[in-house]
Amino acid sequence: MATKPPSLDLAPTNLRPSLGRNLTYGMLDSLGRAIVTGRYEQNPFPTEAQLAQAHGVSRSVTREAVKMLTAKGLLSARPRQGTVVQPASNWNLFDTDVLRWLLERKFSVDLLRQFNQLRVAIEPEAAALAARFGGPADLGKIDAGLARMVAAEQGQDEPLEADIAFHVAILTASKNPFYMQFHDVVTTALRTSIRFTNRIKGRTASIADHEAVRDAITARDADAARLAMRHLISDVLELIEQVEAEREAPATAPSS
Incomplete structure (x- = not known):
């Protein structure tokens, strides 16, 4: 009589409904989030058969999801070692799924x-390139993003989506294919970054700072566009440093 495999930290049996209509991507998301949040730090990664049984899906679905996680750098399959979780240093941080899982933990x-x-190394140069190479349609999208931000200040648009639209428009206007492909990473990570800064500052993003970037790009002043974008992002870094300093500051001793 065959013995049961050892108990592992698996998701509840038969998760087919929760995986959604696309079982492969649903399983990818479930396993990817589990890896990034550390579920398998102290436990071996399950076998293909164990995963298929636990999630109530076919072996082919499991196999495809594991292949996708391997391509993202989260897993590796080695002879006689099976499938193992890779250290975080091997994860593809430019993969939007990996970045989303990291930000959700x-x-x-x-x-x-x-x-x-990373943004301060990329976006100022993208703004400078937008000033040099952006066409009328590109500048129109940057204007539209800024207009959405103004509308959001009046409660007529969603502040987060408006801010993202502005930054993505500038990356696109750079006409550099590498910067243009960076828009997925910016879109994913800005959702956390903007929520954090808005919560700390108690207000939405500075319209004036974004206007300075738009105006420099429209004026075809690459240097001014670069500096304006650098100032905009540096403000976020300064805010982060301020928050950390306040957290690390020792409590003031009560006066006697």
């Missing part, structure tokens, strides 16, 4: 800082 100011450090 326990909030990390470090991750937020690192993301904005």
